Amino acid sequence: xxxxxxxxxxxxxxxxxxxxxxxxxxxxxxxxxxxxxxxxxxxxxxxxxxxxxxxxxxxxxxxxxxxxxxxxxxxxxxxxxxxxxxxxxxxxxxxxxxxxxxxxxxxxxxxxxxxxxxxxxxxxxxxxxxxxxxxxxxxxxxxxxxxxxxxxxxxxxxxxxxxxxxxxxxxxxxxxxxxxxxxxxxxxxxxxxxxxxxxxxxxxxxxxxxxxxxxxxxxxxxxxxxxxxxxxxxxxxxxxxxxxxxxxxxxxxxxxxxxxxxxxxxxxxxxxxxxxxxxxxxxxxxxxxxxxxxxxxxxxxxxxxxxxxxxxxxxxxxxxxxxxxxxxxxxxxxxxxxxxxxxxxxxxxxxxxxxxxxxxxxxxxxxxxxxxxxxxxxxxxxxxxxxxxxxxxxxxxxxxxxxxxxxxxxxxxxxxxxxxxxxxxxxxxxxxxxxxxxxxxxxxxxxxxxxxxxxxxxxxxxxxxxxxxxxxxxxxxxxxxxxxxxxxxxxxxxxxxxxxxxxxxxx
Amino acid sequence: xxxxxxxxxxxxxxxxxxxxxxxxxxxxxxxxxxxxxxxxxxxxxxxxxxxxxxxxxxxxxxxxxxxxxxxxxxxxxxxxxxxxxxxxxxxxxxxxxxxxxxxxxxxxxxxxxxxxxxxxxxxxxxxxxxxxxxxxxxxxxxxxxxxxxxxxxxxxxxxxxxxxxxxxxxxxxxxxxxxxxxxxxxxxxxxxxxxxxxxxxxxxxxxxxxxxxxxxxxxxxxxxxxxxxxxxxxxxxxxxxxxxxxxxxxxxxx
Numbered sequence: 223x224x225x226x227x228x229x230x231x232x233x234x235x236x237x238x239x240x241x242x243x244x245x246x247x248x249x250x251x252x253x254x255x256x257x258x259x260x261x262x263x264x265x266x267x268x269x270x271x272x273x274x275x276x277x278x279x280x281x282x283x284x285x286x287x288x289x290x291x292x293x294x295x296x297x298x299x300x301x302x303x304x305x306x307x308x309x310x311x312x313x314x315x316x317x318x319x320x321x322x323x324x325x326x327x328x329x330x331x332x333x334x335x336x337x338x339x340x341x342x343x344x345x346x347x348x349x350x351x352x353x354x355x356x357x358x359x360x361x362x363x364x365x366x367x368x369x370x371x372x373x374x375x376x377x378x379x380x381x382x383x384x385x386x387x388x389x390x391x392x393x394x395x396x397x398x399x400x401x402x403x404x405x406x407x408x409x410x411x412x413x414x415x416x417x418x419x420x421x422x423x424x425x426x427x428x429x430x431x432x433x434x435x436x437x438x439x440x441x442x443x444x445x446x447x448x449x450x451x452x453x454x455x456x457x458x459x460x461x462x463x464x465x466x467x468x469x470x471x472x473x474x475x476x477x478x479x480x481x482x483x484x485x486x487x488x489x490x491x492x493x494x495x496x497x498x499x500x501x502x503x504x505x506x507x508x509x510x511x512x513x514x515x516x517x518x519x520x521x522x523x524x525x526x527x528x529x530x531x532x533x534x535x536x537x538x539x540x541x542x543x544x545x546x547x548x549x550x551x552x553x554x555x556x557x558x559x560x561x562x563x564x565x566x567x568x569x570x571x572x573x574x575x576x577x578x579x580x581x582x583x584x585x586x587x588x589x590x591x592x593x594x595x596x597x598x599x600x601x602x603x604x605x606x607x608x609x610x611x612x613x614x615x616x617x618x619x620x621x622x623x624x625x626x627x628x629x630x631x632x633x634x635x636x637x638x639x640x641x642x643x644x645x646x647x648x649x650x651x652x653x654x655x656x657x658x659x660x661x662x663x664x665x666x667x668x669x670x671x672x673x674x675x676x677x678x679x680x681x682x683x684x685x686x687x688x689x690x691x692x693x694x695x696x697x698x699x700x701x702x703x704x705x706x707x708x709x710x711x712x713x714x715x716x717x718x719x720x721x722x723x724x725x726x727x728x729x
Numbered sequence: 730x731x732x733x734x735x736x737x738x739x740x741x742x743x744x745x746x747x748x749x750x751x752x753x754x755x756x757x758x759x760x761x762x763x764x765x766x767x768x769x770x771x772x773x774x775x776x777x778x779x780x781x782x783x784x785x786x787x788x789x790x791x792x793x794x795x796x797x798x799x800x801x802x803x804x805x806x807x808x809x810x811x812x813x814x815x816x817x818x819x820x821x822x823x824x825x826x827x828x829x830x831x832x833x834x835x836x837x838x839x840x841x842x843x844x845x846x847x848x849x850x851x852x853x854x855x856x857x858x859x860x861x862x863x864x865x866x867x868x869x870x871x872x873x874x875x876x877x878x879x880x881x882x883x884x885x886x887x888x889x890x891x892x893x894x895x896x897x898x899x900x901x902x903x904x905x906x907x908x909x910x911x912x913x914x915x916x917x918x919x920x921x922x923x924x925x926x927x928x929x930x931x932x933x934x935x936x937x938x939x940x941x942x943x944x945x946x947x948x949x950x951x952x953x954x955x956x957x958x959x960x961x962x963x964x965x966x967x968x969x970x971x972x973x974x975x976x977x978x979x980x981x982x983x
Contacts, residue, residue, distance in 0.1 A: 580811055580812075580859070580860025580861070581860060582811075582812050582838075582858065582860050582861060584858075585814075585854065585855065585858040585860065585861070586838070588854055589840055589851055589854060589855075592847065592850065592851065592854075593840060593841070593842055593843065593847055593851065597840060597841040597842065597843070598838065598839070598840055598841075599838070599839055599841075600834060600835070600837060600838055600839065601824035601834045601837070601839070602834060603824075603825075603834070609823070609825075612825065613823075613824045613825070613834075618838045622835045623835070626828065626833070626834075627824075627825040627828055627834075629828070629829065629957075632826075632829060633823055633825040633826040633828075633829060634796065634823055634826055635794075635796040635797075635799045635800045635803075635822070635823060635826045635827075636794045636796045636799070636821045636822070636823060637821060637822075637823035638821070639821065668921065669922070669924070669925070669928065669929060669930050669931075670928075670929070670930065671929045671930045695930055696930070697921065697922060697930045699921070700789075700790075700919075700921070701919045701920045701921035701922070701934070702790060702791065702919050703919065703922075703930065703933060726823060727791075727794045727796040728796060728826075728933065729791075729796035729797035729798070729799055729800030729801070729826075729917075729919070729933065729954065
């Protein structure tokens with residue numbers, strides 16, 4: 223079953239204007255409305271949250287709105303700009319999340335994330351990431367993932383939750399309580415349905431089809447079937463401007479894995495030729511497989527650096543063949559370099575003597591396409607005395623940093639995810655413990671190094687202003703070596719609880 | 730090749746012939762010596778074979794955290810050239826500590842695999858690539874089939890593969906007794922450090938047990954832990970030898 227994300231941007235036009243105006247924009251608490259023409263009347267087209275709280279709705283004539291709400295800020299709507307903006311956003315999401323992304327006009331996007339969510343850590347983290355990214359850019363957003371476009375669209379707009387994952391078997395029950403407006407029907411039908419006494423999707427779906435079709439045409443049944451997944455609905459992805467793209471149509475639909483691999487092998491050299499003409503390499507490569515039943519399967523591979531190597535790209539694509547569900551057959555294959563970057567030619571031999579270090583970027587790509595990019599990283603030093611903050615993760619092929627950790631103190635091989643409290647007996651203020659009990663085992667300390675005093679980072683958090691820790695490296699009588707610390711300096715109560723914690727284990 | 734065989738050209742030709750028959754690419758089969766004569770002399774070829782799979786486990790209480798085993802592997806990896814792939818399921822490596830055995834964070838690429846299957850797949854992929862200095866993976870179960878695949882991948886590319894055997898529960902430790910295709914198998918346990926003339930903790934010491942070596946014999950070594958360049962060393966003659974001995978044999982039995 224496909225998994226479709228609907229991203230709903232309820233305040234897209236007003237948020238966009240505020241974002242564009244920057245510091246000159248009206249404050250968020252000022253009601254803002256956008257005016258435009260509807261037929262021959264000038265009406266309010268969209269309102270922001272503050273205006274909606276006042277009771278203003280789209281469709282109100284301008285004169286009336288101004289009379290009712292004197293402190294309302296009115297600006298000109300820009301529907302064309304909104305639509306172009308959505309398209310740009312769709313392309314951006316196509317780069318980030320999944321190959322199939324389309325504009326769900328006028329105020330949302332729809333993404334087919336089948337088989338792409340694991341690269342973002344699962345469906346829920348993916349949705350959270352999407353909504354947080356939008357919020358960071360100043361746009362209110364809601365995101366719902368469900369089995370069908372219709373269900374995701376309805377729940378994103380009329381559901382209560384801002385972020386929701388609808389499991390495959392819950393589509394029907396999740397939709398039942400939503401109003402019929404959620405079904406993407408034309409407004410005459412929406413206005414006509416209440417005369418039959420139905421206002422929710424559940425009762426509507428239970429009604430006999432024939433009278434409905436007679437009265438309203440085939441739309442109602444079609445939208446219901448689309449929402450419940452009984453009828454397919456193709457998402458036509460947005461295309462980046464003028465991408466390198468090659469395609470192949472099949473007179474006879476294909477389905478076998480070997481056949482798909484064979485045609486991948488034929489398409490990739492053509493694509494690389496196209497890239498070569500532009501001096502580019504791919505960072506993201508999408509293979510779209512149009513099936514005879516009007517569904518599109520997609521494979522995406524990403525590379526850490528621009529690549530134009532036929533063998534390597536073929537291999538990356540072929541590794542993903544098993545994820546394709548060919549259904550009744552594939553009639554068209556399209557290979558698109560959805561993100562291409564200029565290839566910078568690198569000098570391969572830097573000197574006559576030094577041996578060139580092997581290039582591992584192809585291995586990184588292969589692994590990243592298996593476990594996800596965020597599961598592949600290096601550690602880089604961060605300037606912090608607190609051990610748990612002294613490192614950060616950087617991409618595996620990030621430029622090498624010049625800084626390094628200071629080496630004056632030994633550091634444990636294993637750092638516990640969080641310090642574990644231990645019972646210990648020690649002389650204050652700066653003696654190591656005589657013994658301690660960790661995970662039920664009492665260990666007598668034979669020798670110790672320390673203390674190494676570490677202070678809180680008051681510039682990050684006010685509460686850390688007075689905090690201190692004293693770290694000791696201790697060895698017990700059996701030779702095991704631990705990293706213990708006392709929260710506090712051993713004299714002043716405000717520096718910490720004076721309790722002991724185990725933070726690491728030495729090899 | 731050791732000095733001994735160099736003197737006997739007949740023996741060497743014969744070895745080359747056997748190696749050819751076995752299908753190994755002889756050019757790649759080199760070793761990484763520890764630089765400690767006592768250890769190297771017990772290993773066939775005079776060091777840790779490159780293009781092979783090795784297993785390392787922690788001993789005693791350390792098995793759960795395998796801190797010593799991890800440090801031992803990092804020391805070996807530090808002495809290779811090129812990037813090092815370090816595959817884990819649960820990340821608890823403290824990067825600054827690897828730096829202290831000479832394995833720079835710039836060289837180490839971590840893979841955080843979500844399952845044992847992914848670990849083995851990434852392990853094999855890394856070994857097959859051939860451009861890495863070493864591939865280190867923390868695995869809890871290693872079947873004969875899986876280890877044979879890994880060994881073959883290492884043989885074809887000439888990469889050094891090290892499996893840190895690490896388990897969450899003591900009952901899983903039984904799997905470590907099962908035979909695998911790895912070329913050597915080590916167990917590292919911590920020993921008490923030597924008392925210093927001043928208060929403080931001395932250089933870490935390990936009991937290094939070579940439990941299995943293909944074409945070699947088992948051996949035990951007492952070593953001082955890896956230094957800033959990943960080198961092991963044997964401790965100087967111990968004044969209080971009997972005392973130490975009782976301590977570590979008791980620990981090793983536990």
